Amino acid sequence: MSRTLFRSDNQVAYDKVPVQFKVLPGVREKLKAVPNWQERLRDFVDQLILEESCQNDKQ
Structure with a gap:
């Protein structure tokens, strides 16, 4: 029987x-050393897109 090795908290x-x-040399290793880096990076990207969307709406 197979096990689920990864379970996302996402609904989607x-x-x-x-x-x-x-990225520049060494960045990958440093990023992977940051706790919860993938989720934090996803949150940052979502925020970046939201800010860009707001800027476009103002124009």
Whole structure:
């Protein structure tokens, strides 16, 4: 019987295609050392999109 190794707190499934971007040498390792880095990065991206959307609405 298979076990679920990962369970998201999200009500909606994550996109199957990941967002990828290049970083300077050493950043990847430092980022992975940050606790809960994936969820925090997702929150930051959501906030960035929201702020950009608000800026576009003002124009």
